[in-house]
């Protein structure tokens with residue numbers, strides 16, 4: 001390979017600045033991956049300087065192109081570019097600040113506490129980090145949601161002569177990204193949906209941590225992607241910015257497919273010690289090799305964190321000036337659009353402000369008391385539809401289970417390559433990428449939900465975890481939430497999943513106990529704009545409680561509340577339950593009350609919300625003095641210890657379930673009003 005086959009000297013200087021900043025930061029931190037930033041500096045330069053519609057002075061311009069570094073271990077590449085491009089700082093509320101998003105000092109503090117330059121790019125730490133990456137495969141998968149959101153917004157809001165949304169999504173990805181199965185789900189989906197606004201650039205460097213990709217990866221990636229319905233282009237030299245530009249230009253002309261550019265590169269390019277190119281994955285080069293490499297680049301050997309002023313100026317005159325002009329043109333267009341389309345522009349402004357539309361919850365139904373009741377998946381379906389009517393950018397779908405998860409929105413269309421404005425999404429049987437697509441949509445301002453059986457959160461958990469890390473208010477609609485699903489048996493019966501989901505910090509795990517709790521829990525969940533929520537719903541019918549006799553369901557917003565007090569007002573025990581076990585606990589409460597045993601019944605649809613309440617409220621519901629505490633939940637005990645205390649008792653599951661009608665299963669596993677009542681009696685010493 002040439003030093004830089006066709007780059008001009010200022011380009012080469014800019015590219016080498018990215019490289020040396022990355023090398024120096026990794027060296028100073030004595031940790032991180034310099035080799036990939038060194039190899040990918042030319043393509044990153046080319047994308048930012050000549051292609052991205054991105055105004056560094058307005059990094060949250062909603063119609064910007066998105067750049068995703070899926071190989072998050074190469075984070076210094078992103079930080080170097082954000083610094084050099086002069087991306088401006090934005091605070092945690094999205095307000096522009098003076099000064100740069102990434103300062104040179106931040107780069108000097110790469111991987112140190114409180115530096116926005118974390119080991120892997122963390123969305124929210126600095127403007128320009130469009131999504132959190134690091135778990136390989138998540139970035140490429142999230143990019144599909146971003147591209148889809150751009151298409152949805154364009155189809156819904158563009159008008160002839162007012163092309164507001166034309167944005168694209170550019171992704172750099174690595175061998176690891178494409179080895180991970182989620183990339184297959186993502187590419188399959190993007191190909192099916194013909195997302196021509198999506199471009200992945202695959203760093204085909206034939207090396208991963210253990211060595212040559214021959215060890216574990218031998219497919220022909222271009223052919224694989226052609227099979228997915230993608231356009232595949234090969235570029236043989238990662239230093240050849242002209243060839244890279246030709247490939248991008250040809251991708252631009254393809255109207256019916258996403259594009260992957262398979263870009264051959266040499267990791268640690270420029271480092272003279274070939275043996276070390278392997279080590280360059282996860283290790284700094286070492287001071288001697290840094291010097292030799294700088295010499296090779298024609299760089300002052302002893303200079304560190306050197307940013308030649310002409311490079312800063314070059315970026316300002318490039319992406320800076322171009323991006324600003326594009327954004328200003330767009331703003332003029334939007335100003336005209338506002339006059340011509342006040343309703344649509346009003347919606348967009350609300351969406352961009354991250355606000356809920358006025359009256360969004362006015363059509364959430366309330367449900368009449370009904371001893372037979374309905375499955376909470378059914379009431380969930382009604383509530384989702386009620387919300388959707390007043391919330392235009394609330395949309396979602398299921399991983400091929402809509403008839404079971406009840407997530408189909410009436411009066412709207414399916415989203416497809418023929419109609420990107422549809423609001424019923426069909427993710428196919430691809431839970432993992434569904435989770436990531438929801439993240440990408442949410443990062444683009446939409447309010448998405450995705451549905452599957454609760455047990456299959458195992459297939460989606462990595463993306464749920466990232467939603468929580470990124471504080472994205474994604475909604476998961478998770479039905480068939482326990483042994484209550486019955487005959488499908490242990491593979492389909494979640495046991496540990498409530499506790500496993502509660503273990504994810506920042507994920508609201510919500511398990512409403514009747515139809516009105518479903519309604520109020522959705523109302524509370526949607527209002528929370530900085531945390532994802534898992535709505536955990538039953539297949540089987542749950543009686544709709546008579547709220548004239550019991551506390552109002554609106555108390556669900558507090559996470560846990562006294563549903564029914566001990567008749568004397570002086571409880572000797574507290575009975576807690578969630579979801580489908582609320583009815584079982586209610587039955588036990590009635591039995592015990594009739595026998596004169598004083599027990600308080602607490603409905604606890606969301607422990608995360610409850611834990612957020614002030615202490616006065618929490619102890620008013622769970623007084624410290626009452627140590628006779630019993631929890632009922634058709635899952636494992638793990639997440640209940642904090643409420644149960646040492647004297648607590650738990651009625652639930654400790655093994656996998658079984659295949660049988662659900663009534664038989666509840667009996668078999670002892671989750672019955674009789675057993676609950678017996679446990680309460682034992683706890684208060686009246687057994």
Ligand SMILES: Cc1ncc(C[n+]2csc(CCOP(=O)(O)OP(=O)(O)O)c2C)c(N)n1
Pocket residue numbers: 036071073074134135136137174175176177180205207208209267281
């Ligand atoms: C899901 C996941 N598994 C494992 C890792 C740990 N890891 C970081 S980089 C890497 C492989 C690097 O190879 P490649 O993806 O080809 O990137 P390159 O080193 O070529 O930049 C691995 C396994 C990870 N980040 N994510």
Ligand SMILES: [Mg+2]
Pocket residue numbers: 174175176203204205206207208
């Ligand atoms: Mg590699």
